[in-house]
Amino acid sequence: MANKISDETLEYVGILAKLELSEAEKKSAKQDMERMLDYIDQLNELDTEGVEPLSHVFAVSNVFREDIVTNGDGQEAALRNAPGRKGRCFTAPKTFA
Numbered sequence: 001m002a003n004k005i006s007d008e009t010l011e012y013v014g015i016l017a018k019l020e021l022s023e024a025e026k027k028s029a030k031q032d033m034e035r036m037l038d039y040i041d042q043l044n045e046l047d048t049e050g051v052e053p054l055s056h057v058f059a060v061s062n063v064f065r066e067d068i069v070t071n072g073d074g075q076e077a078a079l080r081n082a083p084g085r086k087g088r089c090f091t092a093p094k095t096f097a
Helices: 007-016 024-045 075-080
Strands: none
Touching: 007 024
């Protein structure tokens, strides 16, 4: 393991994550973080020249259809049933004095 996590760094990460770790948990978390950093170093050694960056493993396309109005808004039909109307709005009796 080339990467070493200091106790201060582990404490700082614990504060940021609002974690209260026991000594055994701190030891385990420290080893896990060191392994993660080692793996990142291993990935950084790979030659990625000419490789397109990915956001998904599988090809993703927009699955939404075009938003096309087919039946209109039906405002006039709704207003025909209104007990009262003013222009293009319903009117109702006042409920508060």
